[in-house]
Amino acid sequence: MGKTIAEKILSMKSGQDARANDIVIADLDFVMGQDGTSPLAIRAFREMMAKKVFDPRKIAMVIDHSAPSPLQGVSELHHQMREFAREQGIYLYDIGDGVCHQLLPEQGHVVPGNLVIGADSHTCTYGAINVFSTGVGSTDLAAGLISGKLWFKVPETFKFVLNGKLPHGVFSKDLILYLIGDVTADGATYMAAEYTGEAIRDLSVEARFTISNMAIEMGAKCGLMEADDKVIEWVKQHTDKPFEPVSPDPDAVYAKVKEYDVSNLEPQVxxxxxxxxxxxxxxxxxxxxxxxxxxxxxxxxxxxxxxxxxxxxxxxxxxxxxxxxxxxxxxxxxxxxxxxxxxxxxxxxxxxxxxxxxxxxxxxxxxxxxxxxxxxxxxxxxxxxxxxxxxxxxxxxxxxxxxxxxxxxxxxxxxxx
Amino acid sequence: MELRGKAHKFGDDVNTDYIISGRYKFKTLDMKELARHVMEDLDPDFYSKITPGDFIVAGRNFGCGSSREQAPLAIIHAGISAVVAKSFARIFYRNCINTGLPVIECDTDQIDPGDELAIDLEKGVLHNLTKGIDLKITPLPKVMLKILSDGGLVEHFKKYGTFNFD
CATH class of the missing domain: 3.30.499.10 (Aconitase, domain 3)
Known part of the structure; x- marks a missing residue:
């Protein structure tokens, strides 16, 4: 029996034959926190009696949610992040560098086939470049910082097949809003979403990020796409890191499959x-x-x-x-x-x-x-x-x-x- | 362990922005202060209505949205002993287990505001004392029970230094 993208990545990273609903402990390729979540993670890191992160080159903290600091209380939390980054030698992106989910792909930290956690719910964004990336809370982040691992329940997959061509003036944002409206805010809860079809293939990589970014708004754990030539070229422009794209097997088992024809879609709100x-x-x-x-x-x-x-x-x-x-x-x-x-x-x-x-x-x-x-x-x-x-x-x-x-x-x- | 208290009822899709607004959560790690604002955008007086031990009872998809762990922490520090809902969003669910807040999945249509509830986590039963009925609870996965029984993920890591589910 074949596997979905999620099952394949979690199998590779856990060394087990991972199938939907299994629990696995898997190795993380990259770990990220932002300024709304990192301070609590740093506190948990200390409470867990940890001294060193598992690998400073696989960790970034990003000051983006309140940047530059509008309040003294925020400034203190930013200070804690800068101190922690200095002490541990991890990447720190400071005010003005940008939004975490733009920075991780843009700076070449994440590549196809990776397993990534971020203490921010929109970490699912990198699914557009074939990364199993998902949001976690601060204590899970602390556990990831220390061990380089996290436990996962292998998700079932909800496959969205998007046929046809988007009309002029209709964008990937309109498409993902439409899909969320259709399946509702918990339509894909506990599941991985896989987005595929002609309409996805026609989109630029940038436009695809918009779709994967909003997978969480239908409750999904990640918003995965295959790495086609566009993705491979995009990633190579951003990093020299080697990578191995992961495709679903033709006989992969899906919890749900929905097909759409996007050729008559209108702008959505x-x-x-x-x-x-x-x-x-x-x-x-x-x-x-x-x-x-x-x-x-x-x-x-x-x-x-x-x-x-x-x-x-x-x-x-x-x-x-x-x-x-x-x-x-x-x-x-x-x-x-x-x-x-x-x-x-x-x-x-x-x-x-x-x-x-x-x-x-x-x-x-x-x-x-x-x-x-x-x-x-x-x-x-x-x-x-x-x-x-x-x-x-x-x-x-x-x-x-x-x-x-x-x-x-x-x-x-x-x-x- | 039996938890006992009265039900405070909310609807479907209660997101973590409603549980604790971004207006507050970015500026402090003082959870007692955040607790005063818990659920404020849905019910401005909610904090003052809580008697320690009470329950938040809700519909589908409780805790959707942002990954903020300040959400379960604000609930804990407000004196709520467990959240009972028809279903939970997954990041929030993990965060609750990691921070030691029991989350209970059951048919909450059988619970009205103010109902007196008793929850037996080991036996997996919720007694609605006001209505005299028992409701079945969806059991937690083994790894989550382990983390919860260790007292949360911080205690689990203090004990083992890494994940240990054997």
């Missing part, structure tokens, strides 16, 4: 206050918008900024609307400067902020006021997510956000493309 509350843009078109956000680990990459800039070029955002742009990393920001994209945003009236997570997680950089509507390229629209539980968050593609801040209301971006 997730309405407040859950990510699975999804509808086509036209159903909420005209809803007034006070703030737009472009960025985050979901949609803060070059391709995202380019499409938004194309819509905003030479125009001004609506007078009753604000726009916050946070590029996903320092590299992305530099490239956006070189291409003249930041100039387009700033001239259009945007506030461009430090690469980081702030506007998405409500720590700083654009907390809405009571009753305001925000349209964001982020991955969560929970009540209070952006720091105010009386605000309303809509999630959409960078194109939809750009079009909406131009008109001051939720707008189908195809009018501008």
């Amino acid at each position: 997730a309405k407040p206050h859950t990510v699975d509350n999804v509808c086509p843009v036209r159903e909420v078109a005209g809803t007034p918008i006070q703030q737009g956000v472009i960025g985050t680990c979901t949609n803060g990459r070059m391709e995202d900024l380019r499409i938004a800039a194309k819509i905003l070029k030479g125009k001004k955002i609506h007078k009753d609307t604000r726009l916050v742009v946070a590029p996903a990393s320092r590299q992305v920001m530099l490239q956006a400067i070189r291409e003249g994209i930041l100039e387009i945003f700033i001239e259009a009236g945007a506030a461009v902020v430090t690469p980081g997570c702030g506007p998405c997680v409500g720590t700083h950089n654009g907390i809405p006021s009571d009753g305001e509507n925000v349209i964001s390229t982020a991955n969560r629209n929970f009540k209070g997510r952006m720091g105010n539980n009386k605000a309303f968050i809509y999630l959409a593609s960078p194109a939809t956000v750009a079009a909406s801040v131009l008109t001051g209301k939720i707008t189908d971006p195809r009018e501008f493309l």
Whole structure:
């Protein structure tokens, strides 16, 4: 009987014949923590009486969630991370370097076939480059820092077969929002998602990250894709590390398989206050918008900024609307400067902020006021997510956000493309 | 070990942002302080309604969203002795076991707000004392029982220095 991608990677890393629902202890290729989760992990590391991490070259801590620090309390926690990184010789990405889920693939830390944990739920992002990567809490992170291992329940797999070609003006963000709306917020809980089919193959690697990033929003443990030539080339541009892509066996056993034809898909939004509350843009078109956000680990990459800039070029955002742009990393920001994209945003009236997570997680950089509507390229629209539980968050593609801040209301971006 | 207290009821898809908001969790490791804000976005007065030993009772997919371990820690420090739900999101579920907060999967439609509950973790039964009925609990996987019985993952690692499920 064949195996899924998840079963194959967990078999390789545990040295056992891992099948869905088995429990295995497996070797980790990379371990990551961010500034919302690392301080607790450092505390657990000390409480566990550990002295040394298992391998400093396989560990990174990233200061991205409240960066630069907006509060003294945060500054103290950042200080603890810097001290720990110095003491242990691990990688530390400090303020302005970028969002953890952009940095790990971009800096070449993770490659196809790897097993990776991160103390952040969107660690599933690297599934797009064939990495079994999953979010954990701080104590699991501490255990990983010490032992280089973690126990896993081998997940069953939910396979999404995406046929057809995405229409003009419809993006990977629209596709993943649609899928989450279809299967709901716990449609893939405890399972690995595998995304495959023509629509995935047609996407760039950057666009695929958006899909894997949001696998957690359907409850999935990881959001896996095969490594095709595009992925192999992308990874080789980012690292010299050797790697071995993992494909599912033709006779692999899936818990669920769903097929979709994407050729008639429209731009989608997730309405407040859950990510699975999804509808086509036209159903909420005209809803007034006070703030737009472009960025985050979901949609803060070059391709995202380019499409938004194309819509905003030479125009001004609506007078009753604000726009916050946070590029996903320092590299992305530099490239956006070189291409003249930041100039387009700033001239259009945007506030461009430090690469980081702030506007998405409500720590700083654009907390809405009571009753305001925000349209964001982020991955969560929970009540209070952006720091105010009386605000309303809509999630959409960078194109939809750009079009909406131009008109001051939720707008189908195809009018501008 | 028997846990006893009254039920505080919530709905489906309670995410970890609702359990403890990002407004608070990024700035301190003081769990007593975080506990005061537990579930604040769903019920601003929730903390003041808790009698130590009480239970959070909810629907499907409890603890979905962010991986923040401050969520189970805030619940523990608020005096809640266990969370009972129809189902849990997986990162939260692991975090609860690792931090020593019992999580109980059962049919919560049979529990109303204010019901007096007694939970026997060893026998795997939840008694709804108010209604006079017993509810079956989905048993925990062996490795999780081991971590929970060691007192959480920190204690497990203190004892063995690594994972040890033999």
